[in-house]
Amino acid sequence: MSLNKNIIMKNIIMKNLILITLLLFSLQGFSQSCDEMMDYVKKGNFGTTYNSYSSSVIQKVTFYDKMIDYQSYYFAIVCFKNDFYGCSEYIYQVGSRTKFNYSLDYYSSAGKAFWKHIEPYNANLDCAPDFE
Numbered sequence: 001m002s003l004n005k006n007i008i009m010k011n012i013i014m015k016n017l018i019l020i021t022l023l024l025f026s027l028q029g030f031s032q033s034c035d036e037m038m039d040y041v042k043k044g045n046f047g048t049t050y051n052s053y054s055s056s057v058i059q060k061v062t063f064y065d066k067m068i069d070y071q072s073y074y075f076a077i078v079c080f081k082n083d084f085y086g087c088s089e090y091i092y093q094v095g096s097r098t099k100f101n102y103s104l105d106y107y108s109s110a111g112k113a114f115w116k117h118i119e120p121y122n123a124n125l126d127c128a129p130d131f132e
């Protein structure tokens with residue numbers, strides 16, 4: 001009886017290892033392209049947008065919650081104003097309370113709220129602009 005349990009356990013472990021390996025390879029593919037990551041996060045998700053009409057740099061920030069393999073992930077897509085019309089989007093993977101914290105501060109200064117609540121997450125996806 002214990003031999004059967006060992007075989008079953010080995011099969012379960014092997015299947016889990018294969019599944020984890022496939023998951024890592026699929027996530028690695030997303031990290032190669034920030035645009036693909038943004039498309040994936042936006043797909044089927046409306047998000048919550050905070051417009052910043054008075055900011056000279058930030059046009060808007062949209063927060064998304066995404067469920068991946070039964071885990072919640074949180075993203076902010078920041079739209080930085082261009083010299084002309086429109087903006088350039090960058091994606092940040094942020095903490096679960098970032099949207100709430102940003103919403104409290106962005107009215108007084110969207111730029112300061114960005115630096116305080118979103119920019120510290122700039123290395124998570126390596127999709128943020130270089131401000132140096």
